[in-house]
Amino acid sequence: MLPSQRKRKITISSLSFLFGFSFFPRRPLAMDLMHHSSTFLLPTIPSDHRPSLTAAQLRLCADGGANRVYDEMPRLFPQEDASDVRRRYKPDVIKGDMDSIRTEVLDFYTSLGTEIIDKSHDQDTTDLHKCVTYIRDFAPDLDKSNLCILVAGALGGRFDHEMGNLNVLCRFSSLRIVLLSDDSLIHLLPRTHHHEIHILSSIEGPHCGLMPIGMPSSSSTTTGLQWDLNETEMRFGGLISTSNIVTGEKVTVRSDSDLLWTISIKKL
């Protein structure tokens, strides 16, 4: 078979494990499929989801995120000794402009061996941006072929921070990045791919939404939603898909524009 066909076969095999990430450029006859699933919200990732996007192998705090781990992790385990919890939840790296992290928190993690990367001179990028570039460009010992970056605490608080976090999704559109809050998760659906989103109804949904970010979309098509799109135009100032409902186990999306996908996370 032709080399291009051989590559296609490998791609399909990877995808059958639900976590294949295709890097192949758009083909004129068919667009590559990108699969999405929130298995990172399950207590254990099923073993047949190999090669999996395995549970976090690298944990970073973006500046004041270290305060949050220090203060709030022990509160999630009130029966346990706070000191033990903090040692258990030691970040590998703390990176950012260091204008939010408290001194005692910085000292605590430094003494435990956390790598501290001070980028206070760099005011052109957000702390999240700095962490994403670290993961993409520097992190040793991390298998980056099937990488997914999970971002905790991405929503709420100051609105400009939230928009900055959304912009990181757009600026690193070839990376899988998932923004997470208590209520919602968000990730980008790049226009370069068709998308299949596998819904884990025990942990997410049914409320969901699709919105064009940055540019209007002249044509988006979905299946699996209560109000499906059918070559529908979407733009801010006109129609965007919010308060939609997933109707089953799979949602498909294709669009001429990058879209944000969001789904509610169940309160269990």
Next chain:
Amino acid sequence: MLPSQRKRKITISSLSFLFGFSFFPRRPLAMDLMHHSSTFLLPTIPSDHRPSLTYALVVLNQNLPRFTPLLWKHAQLRLCADGGANRVYDEMPRLFPQEDASDVRRSRYKPDVIKGDMDSIRTEVLDFYTSLGTEIIDKSHDQDTTDLHKCVTYIRDFAPDLDKSNLCILVAGALGGRFDHEMGNLNVLCRFSSLRIVLLSDDSLIHLLPRTHHHEIHILSSIEGPHCGLMPIGMPSSSSTTTGLQWDLNETEMRFGGLISTSNIVTGEKVTVRSDSDLLWTISIKKL
């Protein structure tokens, strides 16, 4: 003088009161100025800020910002969007723990209207406000628009006895919670771009700066700032220019996927903005 010059003179006089809102279309030589100020966050609105804006308040189904009683006081019309009524019922008394909850609910914080698709409001809350005379507008058949959208159209098209010539709609609980709700709220700003609508949470306020105007934003540093941001919503901006920010824009291009202005800082009492695209302005609200 020519009729067009006469109108311009009147516009400038209105603007000298800082709150003129010009409806005249864009003129080739100069763009009309639109003034913005967060006086609705002050305990009292200074009397020399006339002609002042008429405020309407919409309460959404999120935790009430701590300054909601202040917004309620300034508003001449108070609506709850569906489950926002639950929030007023439950959370207003908690903001006044020394007072009798019943008094707080009945006399002081009774919404004029509750509108929406009614899938969130609790039955006892609905009954309570119905018995007090609140107008209930059930739009459960309409699944094409959000509850906030329904409330804004009510205010714009129906509300009697409301002076709409200088209207400003304040939306409490607009951020946080489900992300698709938040995006839906932003989209209401864009769909009603000729109305002044301010989205409010405990941490931030947001409003649209339509491309049809130059903008002057008067900063009340006792209650807001210094953190701020400007972002194009829906379309990239090929040219935006500002004054009064630590990192000013100078015919700068902004787009998602490229540069947007976040974590900026206001440096004084006034920020000016002009752009070829509708921008969202956001500024932090101080925790006092």
